Amino acid sequence: MTPDVTVVGGGAIGLAVAWRAAQRGLTTVVADPAPGTGATHAAAGMLAPITEVHYGEVPLLGLNLDSARRWPDFSAELETAADCSIGYRSEGTVAVAFDDDDVRALDALVQFQGQLDLPVERLGSRECRSLEPSLSPRVRGGALVTGDHQVEPRALTTALVRACDGVGVEFVRRAVTAVGPGPRVRLDGDDVLESRSVVVAAGWRSAALVDIPVRPVKGQILRLRGDVSSLLTRTVRGLSHGVSVYLVPRANGELVVGATVEERGADTTVTAGAVRELLDAAVDLVPGVSELEFSETSTGLRPGTPDNAPLLGRAPGEDDVWVATGHFRNGILLTPVTADVMADLVTGSDPPAIARSFDLERFA
Ligand SMILES: Cc1cc2nc3c(=O)[nH]c(=O)nc-3n(C[C@H](O)[C@H](O)[C@H](O)COP(=O)(O)OP(=O)(O)OC[C@H]3O[C@@H](n4cnc5c(N)ncnc54)[C@H](O)[C@@H]3O)c2cc1C
Numbered sequence: 001m002t003p004d005v006t007v008v009g010g011g012a013i014g015l016a017v018a019w020r021a022a023q024r025g026l027t028t029v030v031a032d033p034a035p036g037t038g039a040t041h042a043a044a045g046m047l048a049p050i051t052e053v054h055y056g057e058v059p060l061l062g063l064n065l066d067s068a069r070r071w072p073d074f075s076a077e078l079e080t081a082a083d084c085s086i087g088y089r090s091e092g093t094v095a096v097a098f099d100d101d102d103v104r105a106l107d108a109l110v111q112f113q114g115q116l117d118l119p120v121e122r123l124g125s126r127e128c129r130s131l132e133p134s135l136s137p138r139v140r141g142g143a144l145v146t147g148d149h150q151v152e153p154r155a156l157t158t159a160l161v162r163a164c165d166g167v168g169v170e171f172v173r174r175a176v177t178a179v180g181p182g183p184r185v186r187l188d189g190d191d192v193l194e195s196r197s198v199v200v201a202a203g204w205r206s207a208a209l210v211d212i213p214v215r216p217v218k219g220q221i222l223r224l225r226g227d228v229s230s231l232l233t234r235t236v237r238g239l240s241h242g243v244s245v246y247l248v249p250r251a252n253g254e255l256v257v258g259a260t261v262e263e264r265g266a267d268t269t270v271t272a273g274a275v276r277e278l279l280d281a282a283v284d285l286v287p288g289v290s291e292l293e294f295s296e297t298s299t300g301l302r303p304g305t306p307d308n309a310p311l312l313g314r315a316p317g318e319d320d321v322w323v324a325t326g327h328f329r330n331g332i333l334l335t336p337v338t339a340d341v342m343a344d345l346v347t348g349s350d351p352p353a354i355a356r357s358f359d360l361e362r363f364a
Pocket of ligand 1: 008009010011012013014031032033034035036037038039040041042043044045046047048174175176177201202203204205206218219220221258259260299300301302303324325326327328329330331332333334
């Protein structure tokens with residue numbers, strides 16, 4: 001029987017799209033040689049519409065906030081469907097600054113966030129340390145952002161695969177070498193898989209399958225282990241001597257320290273310089289980090305677009321081929337809204353108005 005939809009790519013985005021599509025009664029296939037091994041595997045899992053707001057990205061903010069609002073229900077529904085935790089935590093985030101220039105940058109950001117009516121509370125050095133006593137006394141000040149949360153991306157993909165299994169999604173563990181013409185994909189080995197529609201959600205590699213402006217943006221990230229719960233209770237993001245770093249504590253004793261943002265094409269080398277820069281900044285802000293065990297370095301390639309916002313819509317020149325990629329720094333945050341929007345599109349329903357600005361027409 002011809003499936004209703006083939007989703008190309010089983011990262012957070014493709015898996016969530018497949019889950020939602022199957023929940024709406026569509027027979028759904030996910031084609032991916034290794035689901036969950038792309039950028040999602042490297043990601044820190046911050047759900048951070050507020051601390052991630054960047055000058056020039058105000059349209060994206062609305063979509064990020066919309067998806068953040070969907071996260072509590074999405075998480076609860078997924079954990080029930082998959083019968084496992086995805087590590088959703090809502091303790092909030094403290095953004096901190098180490099030296100005078102860092103404080104000036106923080107103040108400018110807090111002012112910008114205030115102009116956008118985002119809930120941010122400016123804190124002095126002592127207030128930061130009363131929230132997180134492990135912060136260095138040299139931290140000059142900060143801001144509390146209760147609305148920025150976190151999830152564990154690796155647990156998220158495990159749960160999504162289980163949830164997909166639960167609603168009958170079929171997994172084809174092979175790479176797609178071509179998409180189209182029309183809703184068909186060519187698999188490695190040259191078989192063709194026909195379906196009624198195709199959703200291309202292969203992260204940065206989507207650009208090899210459809211004509212879209214997506215490029216890989218390298219991110220190096222570290223994982224440490226130890227008594228993390230007595231070190232930090234919430235995510236700390238900060239600037240130290242101009243270097244941006246975040247520390248994301250997990251309940252399982254892992255501390256994620258990230259991340260670089262590098263335009264180096266598809267290079268995935270872990271460099272000594274990046275490891276040193278991230279660790280130096282992390283130890284400046286939270287000296288106790290130096291006592292933790294070093295457990296992992298990794299690199300992920302974010303799917304970047306010219307305006308840093310995702311591509312959610314019809315592929316150029318195709319009626320039944322859709323694209324869901326380009327989520328850049330916010331793919332985990334944007335997973336719930338992307339899944340709902342794409343399920344609307346493939347079932348012929350109207351997506352929420354907020355999603356319309358993110359179709360591919362803007363680069364036509
Ligand atoms: C270091 C780092 C930290 C990050 N931190 C955060 C964060 O804190 N919060 C946040 O929201 N986002 C974060 N991101 C961004 C986030 O990881 C991405 O936006 C998101 O994972 C993109 O998901 P995806 O499913 O589109 O792509 P991917 O996770 O890359 O998945 C793509 C999938 O497609 C498959 N695939 C590729 N080519 C083919 C093919 N030809 N045929 C079949 N399958 C194919 C791959 O095997 C892979 O499974 C971070 C990214 C990095 C690199």
